[in-house]
Amino acid sequence: MVQTPLSSQDLYPDSDGKPMAENTVQYAWIVRLVENLRYLLATETAFVAGDLLWYPLPVKQPPVPCQAPDAMVVLGRPVGDRGSYKQWEEDNIPPQVVFEILSPSNTGEEMATKQLFYVQHGVLEMYFYDPKSDNFWGFVRSTAAEDCTLITPLHLPWTSPLLKIRFELFEDGLDIFYPNGERFRDFSEIVAERDRAQSERDQAQSERDQAQSERDRAQSERDRLREKLQELGIDPDQLSP
Incomplete structure (x- = not known):
């Protein structure tokens, strides 16, 4: 029996059927x-995505290796809409940083599986x-061939070698800071x-306009x-000042 080749969408679906998050905090x-x-990274050539399926290798039949990091950064790839991240269509550049x-x-087993996947497929920093x-x-390394260095709360505050962002734990939880020291904020705060x-x-402009109006x-x-x-x-010019 001749097996019908699977379509690209069958092999590389844009969704794994799982929710982006299980609760509002996540x-x-x-x-x-x-x-x-x-x-x-707005001024850099960098692609940032959340909960996007990443396929590192083209295959002809299942199983298809993939993961959907909660957030990932691919330096060297342009911004733009994607249904998934097929690495072989992206100059074979893997995400360098995942979260x-x-x-x-x-579960611990699930996280261990993710860590192994990220290590095997070229991620340099995973948090x-x-x-x-x-x-x-x-886990952090300088090159894909290098052994990973484990980062724990004992290493905090910790600065990402690639992104230069700083991780720090406080009594009320984790905070992340920009290279200039500003804190990562919720989009609503921004x-x-x-x-x-x-x-x-607008107020300053209104005050300038009001002052100009009074001068006029x-x-x-x-x-x-x-x-x-x-x-x-x-003759007004002859009047004493």
Whole structure:
């Protein structure tokens, strides 16, 4: 019996059927990571995605190796819409940095499987965080051939060699900081700050416009007075100041 070749969509579906997040805390963390990483790398050639299936190798039959990191960074690849990340169509560049935000259903075996996958397929930095327990760890290496260095809370604060972002644990949980020291914020905070800054700019412009209007009104009054004096036969320029 001749087996019908599977289509590309059959082999490499754009969804694994799993939800992006299992709770609001996990979802908020994923969105925070993706939005801040995109902001951080806005001037770079870099692709940032959340919960996107990554296929490292082309295959002809299942099983198809893949993972969907909660957030991933691919330096050297342009921004743009993708249904999935097929590495062989992306100059064979793997994600260099991945993040996993744990949910209550995640198991140690599942995380170990993800870690092995990321190591085998070229990830240079991988970070794992459980918001419920504040457990944080990571694995870092300089090249794909190098052994991984384990990062634990004992190493914090820790700065990512590639992204230069800093991880730090506080009593209320993990915080991540930009290279300039600013904290990663929720997108709503970023929008609120932009709106506040725009409101301040609008207010300043309104005050400048008001001041200019008052200057124009004063000049108009002077011009009318000058005209009135001239009508009376008085030279305004000859008047004492």
